[in-house]
Amino acid sequence: MRLADWLRPRLLDRLMAQLDDLRPEIAGRAEGEVLELGFGTGRNLPHLPPRVKRLAAIDPKPGDGLPALEDRVACAPFPVERHALRADGELPFDAGRFDTVLTTFTLCSIPDPLRALREVRRVLAPGGRLLFLEHGRAPDPRTARWQDRLNPLWLRLTGECNMNRPIDRLVEAGGFRLEELTRFRHRGPAVLAHMYRGVAHSA
Numbered sequence: 001m002r003l004a005d006w007l008r009p010r011l012l013d014r015l016m017a018q019l020d021d022l023r024p025e026i027a028g029r030a031e032g033e034v035l036e037l038g039f040g041t042g043r044n045l046p047h048l049p050p051r052v053k054r055l056a057a058i059d060p061k062p063g064d065g066l067p068a069l070e071d072r073v074a075c076a077p078f079p080v081e082r083h084a085l086r087a088d089g090e091l092p093f094d095a096g097r098f099d100t101v102l103t104t105f106t107l108c109s110i111p112d113p114l115r116a117l118r119e120v121r122r123v124l125a126p127g128g129r130l131l132f133l134e135h136g137r138a139p140d141p142r143t144a145r146w147q148d149r150l151n152p153l154w155l156r157l158t159g160e161c162n163m164n165r166p167i168d169r170l171v172e173a174g175g176f177r178l179e180e181l182t183r184f185r186h187r188g189p190a191v192l193a194h195m196y197r198g199v200a201h202s203a
Contacts, residue, residue, distance in 0.1 A: 009063030013041040016105065022186065023047045023104065026133045026197055032099030035123060037087045037116065038106025042072040045080070052078050052100075056093065058085040087119070088112040096125045104133040107167055109160040117174025121202050130176055130200040136167040138194040139183065147191045167196040176200035 020043060027047035036044065039057035048055065055078060062084050063069045073080050085091065087110050101120045110116045120130060138144050147164035154163050168181055181198040 008061070009041055009066040009069070012063070013043070013066065013068055016040060016043050018187070019043075019105065022133055022195065022197070026104065026131050027102060029129075029131055029199070030100045030102050033097060033125075034100045034102060035091075035093070035098045035120075037101065037103040037120070038109070039082065040105075041066055041069045044102065044104060045072040045076050048076070048078075050077060054079045054081070056081045056083065056098070058083045058087060058091070060084065060086045086110070087116040089119075091119045091123055093123045095122050096128075098123050099125055099128050100131060101128070102131045105135060107132065107134045107170060108136065108162050108165055109158075111160075113165070113170050114174050117171065117176065121175050124202060127201070129179075130171070131198075132167065132171065132200070133195065133197045134165075134167045135163070135186075135192060135194060136165045136196055138190060140190075143190045143194070150191055163191050168198070171198070171200050172203075175203050177203040 023044055024047045027044045028049050030048050031051035032053055034052050034055045036055060036057045039059040041063045055076070057080060062082060101124060107113050124130070137147060144164065151162055151164045154161060168178060172178060177200060179199045179201055181196065184195050186193045186195050
């Protein structure tokens with residue numbers, strides 16, 4: 001294993017721990033058969049409720065071998081299926097399979113988020129819900145302009161993360177109707193700290 005492959009999930013796990021206080025409110029609303037986009041190191045697992053029957057987790061760069069991840073999966077009170085897949089490809093799941101799709105801090109990094117959202121619509125059951133918690137474009141025009149200026153550099157540094165995506169408009173453009181949406185400022189630099197938390201249904 002290359003050093004970078006060993007180091008990446010450990011650094012990611014530590015960085016994403018800074019956002020754990022935001023997870024229970026959205027992950028705790030999942031139920032039934034759940035699909036999680038961008039499973040990462042499994043930090044949502046402890047916050048998923050007993051109403052979850054099974055979790056299918058996809059991530060193009062799975063953190064296999066990370067002890068903390070393996071412990072979280074082992075402690076889950078429901079089966080966890082892990083798939084090394086991109087969210088914007090053709091997902092290998094039947095139409096209407098899932099009651100809930102959960103995405104946290106993932107839509108910023110999917111190369112084609114609209115295609116991914118269309119696949120989410122396909123695999124959601126009638127009446128199913130998309131639960132999302134994402135960072136994105138700030139409402140303040142000055143901050144948003146800085147996000148636009150800095151985003152090319154940020155992309156080069158992170159390899160995948162966009163700081164300026166308007167998450168609510170993306171979700172709607174992907175064919176969803178917003179049932180709930182909360183926008184708020186979290187800790188950290190303004191260009192990275194604007195959050196979107198919401199629930200959506202197929203339009």
